[in-house]
Amino acid sequence: MYEIVTVTKILSPEMLEVSCTSSACNGCKGAAFCNTKGKHFEAWNKTGLAVQAGQAVQIYLKPSRTIAGTLITLIVPLALFPVGYYLSQMAGFSEGASFLTALSSIGLGFLGVWFYFKTSQKRYLPVVERILTEESQD
Incomplete structure (x- = not known):
């Protein structure tokens, strides 16, 4: 799933805090799983793009990873x-x-x-694919 989000904070060169608005989530097939509307969450800057707070970026999260993460979270304790x-x-x-x-x-x-999930954190995080806006909103 590709999604457009706004960078809210640079946590490290590899980790960003991003947020998506509810309008960005409308029509997303993964909306039932992610429930991130208006919330802040982490994204992995895998390729080391020069991102600044306030920029819009495109992230990618494999649907299979989203579903697998949900199942692991629920099935293991219940089992x-x-x-x-x-x-x-x-x-x-x-x-x-x-x-x-x-x-x-x-x-x-x-x-x-x-x-x-703490030990394999990056595996389940959305990955920043590209920067959509070059100016920051500082």
Whole structure:
């Protein structure tokens, strides 16, 4: 998915903070997944373009990465619920303790997903493709 966004802040030569307006998201097929209307998010300046705050840039996010990121975030913790419940039942825990253990396994799943995305952050970030405006709005 290609999208036009505005650079709000330069975090590092490789990382930018960008935002898109709701009008930029209208008609986007990925709007149900990204939910970034009016929010600030990071984009990867992979090619090292000379970008300044206030410039409009075009970003690209692979739809498969968006869907995969959503699925990883939701499926992994939910899949750990029955695993935690089953293991606690096998250990002889009561029904209530098994339920609490299963809920704890969901929390552990979210912690694992957070760690995974922290270590492979750039893989799931949108990539800055090109600069659309040459003047900054400082």
